[in-house]
Amino acid sequence: MQLKNKILLGACTLFISANTMGQQKDSTDLMNTLEKETGTTVNYTTATFKTTRLVNGHTVENVGKGVLDVKISHRFGTLNKGGYELFGLDNATMRMGLDYGITPNLMVGIGRSTFEKTYDAFFKIKILRQSSGKRNMPVTLSYIPTVALKTLRWADPSRKNYYSSRLFYTHQLLIARKFSAGTSLQLMPTFIHRNLAALKADPNDILAIGIGGRQKLTKRLSLNAEYYYQLPGHKIDSSTNSLSIGIDIETGGHVFQLHFTNSVGMSERTFISENTGKWEKGDILFGFNISRVFNIGKRR
Template sequence: MKSVLNTGLVSLLFLILQVASALNLTGQPVKKVFTSTRIAMTQSVDLPSEGEFYFVLAHRFGSIEGGLYDMFGLDLATIRLGFDYGITDRLAAGIGRSSFEKTYDLFTKMTIARQSDNGFPLAITGNLSASFNTLKNTYPAEMDGMWNRMSFSAQFIIARKQGRFSLQASPLYFRNNYETRSETDLNLFALPLTASIKLSKRFSFNTQYIPVFNKPDFADDNPLSVGIDMDTGGHQFQLLFSNNAGLFDKAVLTDTQGRWKSGIILFGFNLVRVFYFKDKTK
């Protein structure tokens, strides 16, 4: 299975490179399909520009139904610190660490095609990510190796911006090498669907639904989120309400703890600080 996964990931990367080299489209590119490189619970089609360094501080809290006893979920915070960098205008990479299951994650994104005026109608990005769980005393001794603690995902992110509206679909394959709850490996397919409307120059409203196919028995509702993004130039603020507190693919796809219809709703926010390592005037 390990060799099959490696072959699949290499094949996907090769396909991305081939398509990217084949597309030679004219027209003025549409900049910033969304407010940020992340939208709700997932990656967006956008990348940091060359030389841009993003410091991402993400918080997800417990259910607001706990009231004052849990300070409306603030006592149950999950935190992720992340660093994203634009290697070129078409290639970016990032790394992060989440307090949930003490997990490290990394990703790389590559622009395959850009939406352009009088040109190609869609923006397409390829994304590969991996995560590594370092939580102690959770894996049986015979399965407690680095490979079994890892999970991977591969996806195409397809989006279009039309006026104030942006839509995105992100077909995704996810693999967890060893799932402790089912005591086996886990392979999932998901289709994150995202919509955003620009309310003003600085504000946008977003909603996202992530249907997860062939879910295991322990998985519950599909993730559903609504939120507001605010861009002040050097900072980006993202506020959201969701039934999921995940900060990386494994948590988002397999650990939905809330339920909208039961009032089990979780609050979260992302704070993004942008640093420029390249003169933007050049």
């Protein structure tokens, strides 16, 4: 009986001292607890790439909601044309494009290329976002369906030509991971369908896998590379694989991209599947993309 009471008394004393001790604690402990509670949110990776294009092809970046991105891209002639054509600068093809963010994860774009007088339109849909914290997602995944319309006059107007023969479809998946603040890599499995192939031997469906990446050199300058490998047996025999190397220069609302590539075209079907340039032969084109964003819609 006595012992029991003693134990109770002891427990009470302990409780009192614990209670007073608790009140002497510094606020830092409470801060740490609160920070832990609020810190367990999803931390999304941002700025995997500086802009929505790597060189010719897409990156997983979308423009923000309500943002209009005006893109002007040029590709000059090949360097091997020599001094008479100022190493290709006398010739140029261009693409004018408008990209718009409908939601943060859905972007729509249209463009017109002088090369083969082609119009193109696409959606870019972000399916997964790389994140850490409450939810761990190792990669960002985007899907891009594109349709292109070649409006060049028919080579032989006397034969029966179908409107559908002008159409080309591309489906791309982009899988990207930002490994560190400066380093990002991206894989781009690509399927291209053409309604009309130029030769009987040419396939209507082309399969390619692209790999690309960027390495930041400074906060506002990055080095980019992009390569599309066409799978043997699923390509036009005479076509070459597209390889491009470039830099991004970011200045506030502008991004300037300067690059060297062996591709003339700037829509997927042309630079991935109908490319003829060879680096080793000097079929290297200098080019640039200029991007300027305008906030036209309400963000919130």
